[in-house]
Amino acid sequence: MLPLTTYRNLQVFLVVMAVIGMSFALFFLQRYMGFTPCPLCVFQRIGLIVMGVFALMAALFHPKSMAVRLVLWLGSLVGIGWATVVAGRHVWLQHLPADQVPSCGPGLDYWLDTLPILQVFKEVFAGSGECAAIDWTFMGLSIPEQSLILFSLLLVVHGLVLWRIVRPIASK
Template sequence: MLQLTTYRNLQIFLVLMTVIGMSFALFFLQRHLGLTPCPLCIFQRIGLMIMGGFALIAALFNPKPMAVRLLLWLGSLAGIGWATAVAARHVWLQHLPADQVPSCGPGLDYWLDTLPMLQVFKEVFAGSGECATVDWTFMGLSIPEQSLILFSVLLVVHVLILWRIVRPIAQNRLA
């Protein structure tokens, strides 16, 4: 019987979740609903794509050396960890009282053209009024809340992948 939690199958699952997440964002939210992503949404997408890129490499090549698997896992974990942290910040901004929400500033394009990259990161994470706006909900959850749930599930998948990587060592030590 096909085992669903093999290293390669878990990597394929991560790639599939990246494709689904990005398709939902680009085709449904942006094209169908006409929503424009705020800077924090864009940063979440970048993290998801980084995770998907490392997962795709791992799924395609299915490396056998543990060091290579760990390196790919760390890259993937960094991407989804980044996306999760940004989504958590975004949810926090959306739950601030109206009088504590930061004022809207210039767009991300302007910041990228005029500010050093470190300052752009600082400005994005400070948030803006546009990041605190809830434009669409599904089952009472805003887009960043839905993203945070998805990213948390993907972090759990990363724990499973780590277990797949280190399990042979644990089995050899117990034997």
């Protein structure tokens, strides 16, 4: 039997978690529950998708070169790191006192149509009232809090992947 922590198995796990996370967001939260994702939710999804794409490439091609493995790992890490930072910001916004929550502004579509991309990032990270709203909880955790926990777990898995990549060097 193959160990569960082989390089390829860890990559497959990351892909499966990205698919589960996106399926939950798209089919359960968005379609079934009827929630529209706020700009910070959209940015978290982008990070999860980026991680999933790099992990899928690593799982499918199973590169032997350490350099290629590190590049794919770094791309995946950047994606999930991005999602984790955005989720952390989202959780922070949700825990602000009501008088400190930024006011609601125009939607992400409007910003993308009218502002330069760097200004869009600035506006999204400033947050808005819609990002601070808690629409649904599970076991007392809001959606961004659940996302932050998932993304933190995936960062730990990235540590295991890195260990699998550099382990041959360490054993010499």
